[in-house]
Amino acid sequence: MLPEEIGDYLQRHGHPKYRGKQIFAWLQAQAVVNSEEMTDLPQSLRKEIVEEKLLKPLQIEKKQISRDGTEKYLWKLEDNEFIETVLMPYQRQQSRQRVTLCLSTQVGCPLACKFCATGKEGFTRNLTTAEIVGQVLDITAEKRKQDDDFKVTNIVFMGMGEPLLNYDAVKKAIQILTHPQGQAIGQRRITVSTAGIIPGIDRFTDEGWEVNLALSLHAVDEALRSAWMPVNQRYPLSALLQACKRYWEKTRRRLSVEYALIAGVNDKLEDAKKLAHIFHRWPIHLNIIPVNPVQESGAQRPAQESLRKFVQELKGRGLEAVIREERGTDIDAACGQLRSKKQSEKGEA
Numbered sequence: 001m002l003p004e005e006i007g008d009y010l011q012r013h014g015h016p017k018y019r020g021k022q023i024f025a026w027l028q029a030q031a032v033v034n035s036e037e038m039t040d041l042p043q044s045l046r047k048e049i050v051e052e053k054l055l056k057p058l059q060i061e062k063k064q065i066s067r068d069g070t071e072k073y074l075w076k077l078e079d080n081e082f083i084e085t086v087l088m089p090y091q092r093q094q095s096r097q098r099v100t101l102c103l104s105t106q107v108g109c110p111l112a113c114k115f116c117a118t119g120k121e122g123f124t125r126n127l128t129t130a131e132i133v134g135q136v137l138d139i140t141a142e143k144r145k146q147d148d149d150f151k152v153t154n155i156v157f158m159g160m161g162e163p164l165l166n167y168d169a170v171k172k173a174i175q176i177l178t179h180p181q182g183q184a185i186g187q188r189r190i191t192v193s194t195a196g197i198i199p200g201i202d203r204f205t206d207e208g209w210e211v212n213l214a215l216s217l218h219a220v221d222e223a224l225r226s227a228w229m230p231v232n233q234r235y236p237l238s239a240l241l242q243a244c245k246r247y248w249e250k251t252r253r254r255l256s257v258e259y260a261l262i263a264g265v266n267d268k269l270e271d272a273k274k275l276a277h278i279f280h281r282w283p284i285h286l287n288i289i290p291v292n293p294v295q296e297s298g299a300q301r302p303a304q305e306s307l308r309k310f311v312q313e314l315k316g317r318g319l320e321a322v323i324r325e326e327r328g329t330d331i332d333a334a335c336g337q338l339r340s341k342k343q344s345e346k347g348e349a
């Protein structure tokens with residue numbers, strides 16, 4: 001809840017409204033998730049929060065740390081479902097370390113992209129705003145036990161699920177995470193990724209905010225995209241690109257485009273040529289991601305040489321691309337590798 005909403009709730013239950021701001025600041029600015037530690041609240045209110053179970057931290061089921069420092073958290077939700085969150089620490093920039101969290105927005109995902117472990121599981125349900133924000137709060141609370149200065153600086157909605165199919169909860173989570181009395185994460189440090197939900201992109205375009213939009217493109221041919229990303233049958237590439245262009249024209253914010261390079265599937269020079277043609281004179285941030293291994297997907301990572309040639313071809317045609325740094329592959333925390341507990345425990349014993 002936002003501070004005003006907590007205040008309204010408290011007022012309805014016989015407490016002064018201003019306590020809403022205090023509780024919001026404890027939770028969101030201090031990452032204090034235990035009401036007993038909210039020392040400026042009266043004892044009676046602290047007790048009520050516990051008795052009424054008003055704060056429900058997520059339960060960490062398992063935490064894994066990659067050799068590159070990436071951390072993966074498996075959470076158990078109230079209804080015994082599981083989701084994952086990935087934390088990526090980066091080099092210090094000026095005085096502060098950049099910490100990016102990759103958040104999940106759904107349990108499973110209905111879009112069933114062929115190269116994605118989450119998509120293999122099917123869809124169970126949307127996450128609530130509390131479960132989305134909770135991933136940030138509970139990791140922050142955990143980390144601050146060792147490091148008082150720990151702060152999540154960047155958020156990407158690229159974990160399990162399609163964020164634009166859970167639009168309202170994601171939007172509310174963004175309002176909470178960016179609130180100046182809370183974590184105050186800058187809108188420009190938040191990126192929402194979509195596999196191509198056109199009504200969601202149109203709504204996002206009209207928000208008037210500075211949150212970034214990323215498109216998981218992965219193919220530049222209708223039939224190929226439909227085969228690997230069934231969402232393309234509902235929202236075809238041609239219409240999707242129009243929606244993205246409307247986004248650029250209205251917001252003047254560069255779209256990030258993600259392209260997972262799969263050996264023998266979408267890594268031909270012809271694909272690079274089409275990609276460069278689509279985006280010529282339309283500035284984007286293009287990230288090339290050599291596909292991450294997911295058992296049973298059949299997708300193979302391209303050889304270094306094909307990757308180099310692909311990027312070279314793009315460059316020759318005026319489209320600069322960044323090859324996405326590989327993070328957390330050894331703990332299945334990289335793009336497309338997140339799963340719920342049952343599957344993630346396979347082979348890990």
Ligand code: SF4
Nearest residue numbers: 109112113116119161
């Ligand atoms: S890649 Fe994203 S949209 Fe596609 S199935 Fe996986 S989680 Fe869903």
